[in-house]
Amino acid sequence: MAQMTMIQAITDALRTELKNDENVMIFGEDVGKNGGVFRATEGLQAEFGEERVFDTPLAESAIGGMAVGLALEGFRPVPEIQFFGFVYEVMDAISGQLARLRYRSGGTQNAPVTIRAPFGGGVHTPELHADSLEGLMAQQPGLKVVIPSNPYDAKGLLISAIRDNDPVIYLEHMKLYRSFREEVPEEEYTVELGKAAVKREGTDVTLIAYGAMVQASMKAAEELEKNNVSAEVIDLRTVSPIDLDTVLASVKKTGRVVVVQEAQRQAGIAAHLISEIQERAILHLEAPVMRVAAPDTVFAFSQAEEVWLPNHNDIVEKANEVINF
């Protein structure tokens, strides 16, 4: 075991898969010699060579197109989009092409591609770096969308993502990259895609979150505990498909739910999740399922992040609203 930050756990997963499978290829803008703008690929080109870990020209669309082409030649591409706000440049390659390859070929071709990209607020980035756009990806059949919230999950989920024979969007929250360390096994292990984790058991209200909102929910749960409210916290880990079994088991136990996301209220995946809960567990609900989300504006100018991004206070407030409904 070693104490790792999330970014170190990600590098460790990439190194593990480069070693395990000669078809794994990492490419993107500045991921080679530079080791990535966040050092996620630090040392990998030196260790595995320029044929395995390499820089690309500055063009997201072609990075996505190349991933399709390399997959057709039997490679297992792990491209990087420098910041997920730049996904608009490569929407066709991801949603119009990668996600559909297996289906459109009637199962005769497939795209074992993992697209890594940082996102997330709280670190005062410039425009279109921090936007939460997982909701766009979650609406595309053919993709899986994974968002780890801690170093242990980050490594296990990334290894699973790379080994998956269908495209996976793997989103890394920038605020979580180095915010804390955790014990991470040095050997290889996997965390199953499409499986949520109960981070904290509780009986009064279920807080369902992902990404940076998991920590905020844990903090909120501690606050609620002070007032004798027992909150259960679920980390979705995969936002498409959602692990409804874990969610529904908790909902049936507590009867009250708050879904927490950093994305704007009209974005993210909360609305879909709430819809599933009401279709499947309405008779277990003591109160409406409510949402904590950002305002429906464009992502905040960096100096406004603090007042704009959802935080643990918003979660406590919403949980109390649900409890006192």
Add this chain to the structure above:
Amino acid sequence: MKRTLEGIEEQFEMFQILNEDGEVVNEEALPDLSDEELKELMHRMVYTRILDQRSIALNRQGRLGFYAPTAGQEASQLGTHFALEKEDFILPGYRDVPQLIWHGLPLYQAFLFSRGHFHGNQFPEGVNALSPQIIIGAQYTQAAGVALGMKRRGKKSVAITYTGDGGTSQGDFYEGMNFAGAYDAPAIFIVQNNQFAISVPREKQTKAKTLAQKAVAVGIPGIVVDGMDVLAVYAATKEARERAINGEGPTLIETLTYRYGPHTMAGDDPTRYRTEDMDTEWEKQDPLVRFRKYLEAKGLWSEEEENKVIDQAKEEIKAAIKEADNYPKMKVSDLINNMYEVLPSNLEEQLEVYKEKESK
């Protein structure tokens, strides 16, 4: 300092071997093709012309769906393809079904593609290609990836991809060529300039005098070829392939060609934007006419042989349509099963629902 475009155009003069009378005008560029190969090329062009005529008729009868006519582009489509090997990978646009057929896609599957059946895209093992790309430009960036993959594998093969004149305005067109250039990847980029993107004439796409000169922007060779001259198209592609497999990187080839039919069979009416004079002018350039003259002068082709090809094509088309008719209908459960290797929970649930419906 005054900047001018002088000197650019001279670098992109049209490469031609056969003139419209079927006479060799560029002896030294004449490709080394055997009599049998020359006849095979003619066979394929005639067959494809018939395929186009029958496809239009079948579409009108409602027995085919989406269809983008190919008549006029036989030299461009089949001349480029004839320069390929089996191991080369084709990334076609939506009009490039003939290349797939001659690369090994069974005709009935091409018809199923037209109708909208997934089996049409289930290419047999060893047919190295993607199904026709509907998103104009996407095939270009993907070709860069296939080509880089081939290079990394140490293969002596190429990725070839096709777009039209309108497609050269897309960002992916530039990006795909630029990536392939930056990696010296073995790709051949074909622009079939058939003068129109639906109703928009090529002049409205760009002020550039040729489309081949767009290669300059990415630092790769570009060439304009008479796209109605199958020998010139073949020779240019063959040379690009040689360069590619020798590690010298990609080439852009612009073929000057014409589509005699509408853009697609989905209601496009070319009389709204094309003049009769223009059609007549390009019909004089017909790739079949000039190659027929060339072969007849060499004593390699006769009306009898041509009729044999026509009969064979009609018969095979009839059989293929029948085979397509007899292919099982699609079920939602098929579509679900083609989505992922391992179905996620939502689809597992939906699969059960549809299996139940389908069992009734």
